[in-house]
Amino acid sequence: MTMAIEAEGLTKRFGTTQALAGVDLHAREGTVLGVLGPNGAGKTTAVRVLATLVQPDSGSARIAGRDVLADPAAVRSLIGLTGQYASVDEDLTGTQNLLLIGQLLGLRTREARARAVELLEWFDLTEAAARTAKTYSGGMRRRLDLAASLVGRPSVIFLDEPTTGLDPAKREEMWDVVRRVVADGATVLLTTQYLEEADALADDITVIDRGRVIAHDTPDGLKHHVGGQRLRVRPVDPARAGDVARLLTELTGGAPAVSDRGDLTCRVADDALLPELTTRLQRAGVPVSELSLHLPSLDEVFLTLTGRPTDEIPLEAA
Numbered sequence: 001m002t003m004a005i006e007a008e009g010l011t012k013r014f015g016t017t018q019a020l021a022g023v024d025l026h027a028r029e030g031t032v033l034g035v036l037g038p039n040g041a042g043k044t045t046a047v048r049v050l051a052t053l054v055q056p057d058s059g060s061a062r063i064a065g066r067d068v069l070a071d072p073a074a075v076r077s078l079i080g081l082t083g084q085y086a087s088v089d090e091d092l093t094g095t096q097n098l099l100l101i102g103q104l105l106g107l108r109t110r111e112a113r114a115r116a117v118e119l120l121e122w123f124d125l126t127e128a129a130a131r132t133a134k135t136y137s138g139g140m141r142r143r144l145d146l147a148a149s150l151v152g153r154p155s156v157i158f159l160d161e162p163t164t165g166l167d168p169a170k171r172e173e174m175w176d177v178v179r180r181v182v183a184d185g186a187t188v189l190l191t192t193q194y195l196e197e198a199d200a201l202a203d204d205i206t207v208i209d210r211g212r213v214i215a216h217d218t219p220d221g222l223k224h225h226v227g228g229q230r231l232r233v234r235p236v237d238p239a240r241a242g243d244v245a246r247l248l249t250e251l252t253g254g255a256p257a258v259s260d261r262g263d264l265t266c267r268v269a270d271d272a273l274l275p276e277l278t279t280r281l282q283r284a285g286v287p288v289s290e291l292s293l294h295l296p297s298l299d300e301v302f303l304t305l306t307g308r309p310t311d312e313i314p315l316e317a318a
Contacts, residue, residue: 004029004156004187010059012045019045021211034202035191042211043191047160051081063156080149080157084164088144090134094125101151119147139170159190214305222301231268234290238262247280
């Protein structure tokens with residue numbers, strides 16, 4: 001499959017801070033590449049390099065076959081960028097914001113206006129088109145910002161933490177927008193700290209930590225990579241947790257982890273263990289309110305790969 005994004009060995013230092021230390025990124029056409037990492041990992045710096053806003057100290061990058069360093073003008077004509085915070089002009093209306101972008105991109109006024117109408121309808125902003133952006137809610141401003149990045153019909157779109165600051169409902173709305181953009185033929189590079197966001201949207205995930213790629217795979221591939229499936233058990237009576245722990249240790253050979261809610265979780269390599277555990281719990285007279293077998297969450301994956309949660313590191317120097 002043709003690669004829309006190819007980056008090899010990107011390095012970038014800001015003073016004493018090594019923001020990128022040899023990052024490789026690859027995204028296939030028509031897919032979503034999730035770039036996952038804590039604050040300060042280098043995600044935004046990588047996006048800025050790919051979007052021609054920052055020159056790397058070393059390494060190479062190509063967008064749809066165009067070299068980021070040798071042909072930045074051609075790259076800019078192919079991409080759209082939405083940063084962590086909405087960059088629309090709050091004193092202009094929704095229509096005026098998109099019309100301005102279209103004219104800056106060289107569209108004739110009639111073409112720019114038609115594109116604005118199309119995007120406002122697509123992003124459910126038609127009723128608010130004549131209102132100034134400062135009257136928009138946070139979710140509406142984010143949608144308008146993303147619409148602005150699509151005026152030029154880019155084939156590659158960089159979304160740098162596009163749901164930062166949005167409540168869960170508004171975040172879901174943005175996820176639907178991303179899915180529609182990809183269905184329309186675009187390739188998306190999405191940086192995020194929200195692990196469920198990467199799980200919901202990404203075809204492939206690259207995990208960056210301290211400026212280095214520490215893992216790359218599909219979401220399910222990453223989950224299998226860090227230890228296969230998890231067995232979770234919650235006894236109806238918390239006082240029976242010790243009995244459940246003993247049974248799990250006998251079956252798996254390892255002591256289970258116990259959560260604050262009283263869940264007991266352990267890694268398993270064989271699906272056949274579930275019916276065996278069910279039988280033993282019944283024999284021991286231990287009723288349970290939850291008994292499930294599932295892949296680890298991306299939260300567990302990230303914690304296993306980095307040894308810490310996504311929000312533990314301060315913001316990157318860039």
